[in-house]
Amino acid sequence: MTTQQLIQQIQQKKSFLCIGLDVDVTKIPKHLLEFEDPIFEFNKAIIDATHDLCVSYKPNTAFYEAYGLKGWQSLEKTINYINQKYPEVFTIADAKRGDIGNTSSMYARAFLEDLNFDSVTVAPYMGKDSVEPFLAFENKHTILLALTSNEGAFDFQTKISGEKELYKTVIETSKTWKNSENLMYVVGATKAEYFTEIRKMVPDSFLLVPGVGAQGGSLAEVCKFGMNANVGLLINSSRGIIFASNGVDFAEKAREEALKLQQEMGQILSK
Template sequence: MNRQQLFANILRKRSFLCVGLDPDLDKMPASLEGDLFKFNKAIIDATAQHAIAFKPNLAFYEVQGVKGYKAFEDTVRYIRNNYPDVMIIADAKRGDIGNTSRMYARSFFETLDVDAITVAPYMGEDSVTPFLGYDGKWVIVLGLTSNKGSHDFQLTTDATGTPLYKNVLSKVSSWGNDSNMMFVVGATQGQLFEEVRQVVPSHFLLVPGVGAQGGSLAEVAKYGMTRECGLIVNSSRGIIHASSNDDFAQVAAAKAAQLNAEMAHILENYRFFS
């Protein structure tokens, strides 16, 4: 999925919602007996009309070993076959020496055929650039995350007073461009989105932390919106585990519709529609 297709889908659905497919076995209805794919299929069918992306997090599948990884593969295949307009983001946070990263890239972009993968940049350029050699695919690099521990490193400053995350954004953005690279910026960082946009004014940002983690959608849009939206806002637990009963899919649909309506209102206010 290229940048033009992504933006067209945002306009068509009046949404920049990403639904995180992070199925927690302890929060799934007992009637599903731990069947991750069955759970995901119901969530996907219930929310696809509101979402421009789905983001399965590998950890929630790998915990079940081979069975879980098969559920991940089946989930990707189901989205690709039934909702080909929806971006598939593998939340894997890969990043290793060049030869290993090349294998990761082949695994996710060739074998699995996802549209995007999250990558950790700590090991530098040769750990990231192998993911950039695929047309229509995206590398989503960790920039400024929403977790409490982000303050341990990302906000530390150098001798000039520049925080580490800004140096990361500046350096990493030079390896790709705004048509093959995005950055993760957590919704809980609020007004720092304005600082982020000073460094990467046109890149799309994948924004976790809205919903269960308390991030403000209005604040994210105020400081992070671009002329092409530039935002993919993720909600996981707040949608897929809004109910742990057999009505989980219906409740998830309602939660996704609510966020979709808020996003449509924001897009209208930013005059994306005539």
């Protein structure tokens, strides 16, 4: 998917919501456990109930790997279902991979080619040759961890590295890499004041923003400091939407929560 197609989708749906499909079998409605693949049944219902309110789905691969072969099967079925039924939706493999060059190439092919995700999240610690193999895919996107939404972000990311904080060094350095136009960045919502500085460095890039809702970040604050002329934000919510109810009405309740965020986004966009 091109960035332009993503922007068009945002305008049409009046939404820049990304729904995180972080499915924990212990938290899904009991009646789904009768199905052969409860995780896929759960995802399918959530996707059918919310696809017109969000522009992106983001399964975190950890939640699938945790169930071994069966989990990978659920992930494959989920991405195939989205790609076939809702091809306009931007898909993110939240995998946080990164390894030496030839190994990163294997990961890139797995997520961007074989599973056919539109994008994958990548960790920057190993530098240029660990990220460039992901950037080589046309009309695919690499979402680099810059400033994450967890407490541990302050251990290294905000420490001064050279002349500035490490997350700034990561962003600045990444702009010099080959095919850097395919980069987006993860920036946690829990630190809205940081968006001003980040926008100076990457005015045009999309930012994937976790941490709204369960982790305490404010949507209005993030938009105030982080939005650009093309919106340039994908706001992720996972647990707050997908686990809104664990009864038979789970998909309906998920839609209600997604609708609240979409309406808030619609208002912000109309200003």
